[in-house]
Amino acid sequence: MSTHFIHEILNPKSVAIYGANNSGASLACIQLMNMIISRYDGKVYPIHLKLDSVMGFKAYKNITDVPETPDLVVIVLPPRIVPEIFRECGEKGVKRIILISGGFREQIGDRNNTLTEEICEIADKYGIRFIGPNCLGVFNNWVDPENDSKAFNISIWEKIKRNKFSIVSQSGTLSSHIYFDPENLDLGLGKSISVGNEANIDIVDSLEYYKDDDQTEVIGLYIEEVKQGKKFLELAKEITPKKPIVAIYGGGSEAGNRALTSHTGSIGGNAKMYEAVFKESGIIQTDKVQEFLDITQVLVRGILPKGNRLGIITNSGGPGAMLANNAEKNGLVVPEFSDALQEKLKSMLPPIASFKNPVDVAFDMNLPYFYITLPELLMKSGEVDVLVQYGVVGFQDVMDHYLKNEHIASHAEFKKQNFEKSAELNKMLIQPTIENSYKYSVPIFHISPQNFNSFWSKKLRENGAFLFRLWDRPISCIKKLCEYAEFRRKQT
């Protein structure tokens, strides 16, 4: 188990919180609700000058009155009173603070950072390490390794599926709000740290923690400014041969840098310099948040392709052609299959199908062939390193869609039992392919040809398929996956 001080912040046994009340309408209330919905089972001590209880917890007038020294203190208060609170906490023996409040160096009134300097001095005096100011807290899905229904969460507004993807971000939106829309992807998350203005704890500290953390296998960064540049580069070089890092750099352009100055007070920087640092240290870079989510969620599955040859299986010519074009534009290879492999495919598919790559099964609705046999044949062939599949829908879904329509009702004369069987089939269709994906080390990506939340799409997702809406996003994701896999091969 890690002994890093950030590990302590993510696993407190007791938490005092300043700023929460019973109105619901404040950031502190929301953070307290985040703790509640994630079933935090440590001690909670709201501090409030007037209230006797806050959201069902006994409240205390000040930290001195709290019956123990809490492992962590969370502060959401106006900046001017923060130094006083820091002093009280120091006297109480508090060693870890998350300072969520904004309005420090990024605020016009504190250009010289006098307030920030004051709290830093107090922290140093009492041996306090703190996150913030101007941050959105932390999230830890691993408080109980045996039980993934609990989290320590003062950041995200709902429980997320647990995996070993960890974020450290200079933007609270990137560390937390990207999880507002759970339908966007089959998102998973392990840990998330919003470092804000980094007055004390910064990205480098967080990387140091994630480097040796068994609960972290993929790291996501959002960076506006790296304060310990040399240490960052050294650390990144140590980490990337073992754990992929995916980074967004938020500065660079004139307007981008203008945005940063008012955001975290960062002076911004040169995009080319950051690109060079990322490249040198093996960091995967992206400037799109969707790609950040896609690629990190793909990497966390841990299947690295052995090369950059893409196999495409589809039942539709248009998406097949567009996938092939965009793959080649992005430097992937879409090889024409060997005669032997084409002959095997011919023996399985109707004559109207295409066998060269893309494989186009046309109107063939044989689901087990499409979802199990064809992918397995291609994975085993050794002729492709990655697979992408756009395609055939569960026929039950199609029929259900029509049968629920009020106008169809009077016209429908179908024998319903015809389709029940394929609904049964759905359950076992995708798992063998996921297993084969691990077995042959060939990642496979699926694209939904129908409603992303339909019965069939949900079945694919629940059973571990990486399902995309439409067919644009997989290619750039595959490209970056292949580049990282090549980087890893060169390391050994």
Added chain:
Amino acid sequence: MSTHFIHEILNPKSVAIYGANNSGASLACIQLMNMIISRYDGKVYPIHLKLDSVMGFKAYKNITDVPETPDLVVIVLPPRIVPEIFRECGEKGVKRIILISGGFREQIGDRNNTLTEEICEIADKYGIRFIGPNCLGVFNNWVDPENDSKAFNISIWEKIKRNKFSIVSQSGTLSSHIYFDPENLDLGLGKSISVGNEANIDIVDSLEYYKDDDQTEVIGLYIEEVKQGKKFLELAKEITPKKPIVAIYGGGSEAGNRALTSHTGSIGGNAKMYEAVFKESGIIQTDKVQEFLDITQVLVRGILPKGNRLGIITNSGGPGAMLANNAEKNGLVVPEFSDALQEKLKSMLPPIASFKNPVDVAFDMNLPYFYITLPELLMKSGEVDVLVQYGVVGFQDVMDHYLKNEHIASHAEFKKQNFEKSAELNKMLIQPTIENSYKYSVPIFHISPQNFNSFWSKKLRENGAFLFRLWDRPISCIKKLCEYAEFRRKQT
């Protein structure tokens, strides 16, 4: 009203259909169900050798027995018997056919197109114009201009919101299946033609029709091969100064061309040549289907920006910085606002906010300011041509989210009435801004910071906001919109 022969195909008073039965499990059945769900109220004549009724319609043994000459015949039958059906239809006096069946020139067994040539000769002999083979039918949301609840639809599996966006596509997926997922966007559609192999009617015929069609204001193309190249270029040049055309070219790469050969039998082509043709004729090009949907839906609103200066309004520094960066990378300008405009913004916003562009309101939750006053101020200023807004959520949504959580219930002590007011506010928040967008000719794009299908997000969408998931997609869309607007300015 158009007298073009394609207009007749899209507005038939009577339709005979070959291939449908009562199993539900065939493409012909699905197309007949599409007609039913779209409330087609003309005559329907299923042709079936054995059945007396098909899906509730009286069936006929052959076309000769049908009591009138139908305006349109739809055929989904094996290729080998199609010539015979064409002859029967010709004898009956049928002039318009949609031949959905695949397996002609794209099929290995008919490399020399003998079957295609045979049906073309029969069609010429009888004066038949036909769409297909190897297509997915047509869709017309304008059968009754006074009533948008009806459509003539043998293509798409549900009713779509009506607008003046029309598609012609050499891929059935691009003309129809992209509408499988209605949640993807607030999609609208006017007409759609899947031309398939273009044995008789092609993209150029369809463009000729759309050119003078009052029900078409924006045209979407998916192209694998243009058969009448010179005519295409001439037509496109006539159309684009009045109606934007957005095109995807599906060929170009080695693998892409391989896909086309087996798809529609097209020989593919040179991507650079198509790019040059698109550029010369003012066609907006994209290689992403999501962008195809985004840009066409934006264009159909008809607001062309006067320049390429982008204003950004946000409550979050990270997305603001990324939007600014990506805008500049894409050739847009994100101007620093004039002192006068900054002073006005300062008088409206808390001191922690940023006023230069991006405008970052930080934690300010004043919804009418955010959604009405700020956009209006920027639109009126003359300092920006396009606006993008990432931001503040309806607080009622946030509270509803927490209050429905089982663990919150015992802790919640909120005064609920605090938030009812903002729920009321939601209703009037977006419409004045949409009106201003038209008034000042400044398009505005919104990005949802929370669940895309939440109460608040839905309110924005229902009231006409163009709402994106995350903040990656608007920029490339805005870039293409600005480029087209510049093209239009040069025409006058």
